[in-house]
Amino acid sequence: MATVFSNDIVPAPGTRSAKKPPFTVSFNAFIVAVMSIAAVAVMYRSYQQFFALSKGLDATSVDFATYWLPVFRLELPVLFGAGIACWSYLLLTRDKALEKVTPVVELKRYFYLTMWLVAYSFAVYWTGSFFAEGDGMWHQTVLRDTPITPSHIVLFYACIPMYLFFGIGSFIYAMTRIPAFCRGISVMHVFAVVGPFLIMPNLGFNEWGHAYWLTEEIFSHPLHWGFVMLGWAALGLPGVLMQILGRMRELVPVVFGSRGDL
Amino acid sequence: MNDISVAKPNRDGRPRMKKETVIDVAGLTPDAAKWSRIFDFLVVGAVVTLFMGAMHLHVMLTVGDWDMFTDWKDRQYWVLLYPISAIMFPAALQAVFWTYFRLPIGATVGGVLLLLAVWITRIVQWHVWAGFPFSMMLPSVILPGAILMDVVLIVCGNGLFAAIFGGWLFGFTFWPANYEALALAYMPVNFHGTMASVSDMVGYTFLRSNMPEYLRIIERGTLRTFGGQVAWISGAFSAFICIIMHFLWWNLGVAMSTVKFVPNGKRMLALMGMKAPSATKAATASALPNTTLLPLA
Numbered sequence: 001m002a003t004v005f006s007n008d009i010v011p012a013p014g015t016r017s018a019k020k021p022p023f024t025v026s027f028n029a030f031i032v033a034v035m036s037i038a039a040v041a042v043m044y045r046s047y048q049q050f051f052a053l054s055k056g057l058d059a060t061s062v063d064f065a066t067y068w069l070p071v072f073r074l075e076l077p078v079l080f081g082a083g084i085a086c087w088s089y090l091l092l093t094r095d096k097a098l099e100k101v102t103p104v105v106e107l108k109r110y111f112y113l114t115m116w117l118v119a120y121s122f123a124v125y126w127t128g129s130f131f132a133e134g135d136g137m138w139h140q141t142v143l144r145d146t147p148i149t150p151s152h153i154v155l156f157y158a159c160i161p162m163y164l165f166f167g168i169g170s171f172i173y174a175m176t177r178i179p180a181f182c183r184g185i186s187v188m189h190v191f192a193v194v195g196p197f198l199i200m201p202n203l204g205f206n207e208w209g210h211a212y213w214l215t216e217e218i219f220s221h222p223l224h225w226g227f228v229m230l231g232w233a234a235l236g237l238p239g240v241l242m243q244i245l246g247r248m249r250e251l252v253p254v255v256f257g258s259r260g261d262l
Numbered sequence: 263m264n265d266i267s268v269a270k271p272n273r274d275g276r277p278r279m280k281k282e283t284v285i286d287v288a289g290l291t292p293d294a295a296k297w298s299r300i301f302d303f304l305v306v307g308a309v310v311t312l313f314m315g316a317m318h319l320h321v322m323l324t325v326g327d328w329d330m331f332t333d334w335k336d337r338q339y340w341v342l343l344y345p346i347s348a349i350m351f352p353a354a355l356q357a358v359f360w361t362y363f364r365l366p367i368g369a370t371v372g373g374v375l376l377l378l379a380v381w382i383t384r385i386v387q388w389h390v391w392a393g394f395p396f397s398m399m400l401p402s403v404i405l406p407g408a409i410l411m412d413v414v415l416i417v418c419g420n421g422l423f424a425a426i427f428g429g430w431l432f433g434f435t436f437w438p439a440n441y442e443a444l445a446l447a448y449m450p451v452n453f454h455g456t457m458a459s460v461s462d463m464v465g466y467t468f469l470r471s472n473m474p475e476y477l478r479i480i481e482r483g484t485l486r487t488f489g490g491q492v493a494w495i496s497g498a499f500s501a502f503i504c505i506i507m508h509f510l511w512w513n514l515g516v517a518m519s520t521v522k523f524v525p526n527g528k529r530m531l532a533l534m535g536m537k538a539p540s541a542t543k544a545a546t547a548s549a550l551p552n553t554t555l556l557p558l559a
Contacts, residue, residue, distance in 0.1 A: 025300075094534060114308070120308075120312075121309075124315040137383075137387045140470045185523060185526055186521075186522070186523060220327050220343075225324075231316050236518055237309075256294035
């Protein structure tokens with residue numbers, strides 16, 4: 001593979017001390033994050049199964065106010081609050097000496113960044129596929145009465161903040177802990193995070209259109225194309241992975257040595 | 263051992279295919295190989311889940327109406343539009359996999375991920391939640407066309423021919439690839455003295471909120487046959503557009519997987535204890551990223 005290197009901060013291969021401790025990366029937080037995303041998704045889907053068709057058909061009903069509005073009122077501050085807390089933590093605990101990061105630490109941080117991206121992708125799956133087509137099912141079965149439906153309460157106001165948590169988190173993590181991502185802003189990382197992020201404000205256009213223009217839920221209608229084009233920004237993720245991969249190819253021989261050193 | 267050819271043969275004389283031989287070629291130590299493999303798994307996790315979500319969202323909101331129910335799978339617009347939309351992400355994935363890794367699997371990966379994502383929702387959402395029967399919600403299948411597209415890429419070895427021949431095959435084979443599953447739905451039946459299809463009957467039984475049918479763009483042809491030539495005509499037109507779509511999305515895939523940076527501001531760099539590069543160094547691309555991965559020659 002043709003690769004261009006500029007070894008400006010990478011020590012020469014083979015300089016690793018023989019007594020260095022083994023390279024380790026903790027997967028605990030990653031496993032907790034992925035399990036949490038899955039648990040939240042299953043919990044929401046179960047709640048829909050039990051209370052959507054029985055208590056959520058009429059936004060003006062007492063049942064709706066009892067079973068669904070509290071979920072809506074609770075999830076937004078909780079999810080965005082958790083996001084702001086996490087992003088603030090990442091920013092405040094940033095590495096203030098990024099120039100002096102050792103190859104071992106840098107390699108570990110690339111692993112952690114990749115874990116952030118996996119968690120982000122996992123959250124995008126539940127939003128873009130699982131609950132999005134669930135919303136299609138809802139509209140084909142029930143139609144819409146207001147923008148706040150049992151389907152939208154999960155898809156728009158829970159799933160989107162959930163992937164924003166991980167998307168923006170990955171961006172702040174990279175910028176505050178990895179030299180290459182701090183030195184220059186990765187354009188593809190911006191695409192991969194900001195594109196899906198803009199789906200949230202695009203909801204305004206979608207709901208405006210459905211409220212005044214087109215109440216029927218024709219999925220291929222241009223009203224939905226904003227979501228589509230912003231979803232295309234997910235293609236930026238391979239660009240981020242390419243950047244990670246390129247740098248890891250430099251770091252791995254330095255951290256682990258090469259066959260010739262054995 | 264630095265070359266795969268010097269690996270000891272097996273008892274039957276065939277070359278030994280062990281992990282060590284691959285490691286030798288890559289020049290990795292066992293530890294490095296282990297962590298490299300862990301990284302691979304993480305990347306697979308990211309790619310699979312992200313593109314399941316992104317592809318499904320894209321297809322759902324561009325041609326999802328025709329895909330949801332068998333009685334909306336008409337011969338005019340479903341056969342025409344579905345492949346045009348569904349080829350986009352597979353073409354981009356094909357570009358990424360081929361350009362950087364020489365893996366001719368991108369389109370097939372895209373087809374599998376889309377089918378997997380759609381089936382999960384058809385079962386868990388449509389069937390379990392609302393009780394729609396499976397016979398009514400069979401998803402469209404793009405896998406045969408995607409495999410052909412990858413085969414063309416292997417044979418021809420470049421994106422342009424993959425677009426011209428692979429893209430064409432992707433569009434043209436969509437109808438026959440789906441016909442097997444839907445053949446029964448196209449059977450004519452007598453419904454209160456009027457000719458209808460089996461899928462029409464299923465549709466009359468399971469009403470949906472967006473009916474009546476005139477609210478959507480269902481076919482308005484004059485040659486109303488059950489299947490027949492009109493589907494092939496739609497397929498041929500679709501195949502033509504698929505060539506263009508493949509070309510566009512192949513290049514988009516390459517562009518989006520390219521490493522690009524914008525210089526960070528002095529204040530932001532200072533926050534992280536980094537020094538701003540000099541004016542001349544900042545002007546060069548090498549001052550920004552540590553590494554750039556170039557496409558394979």
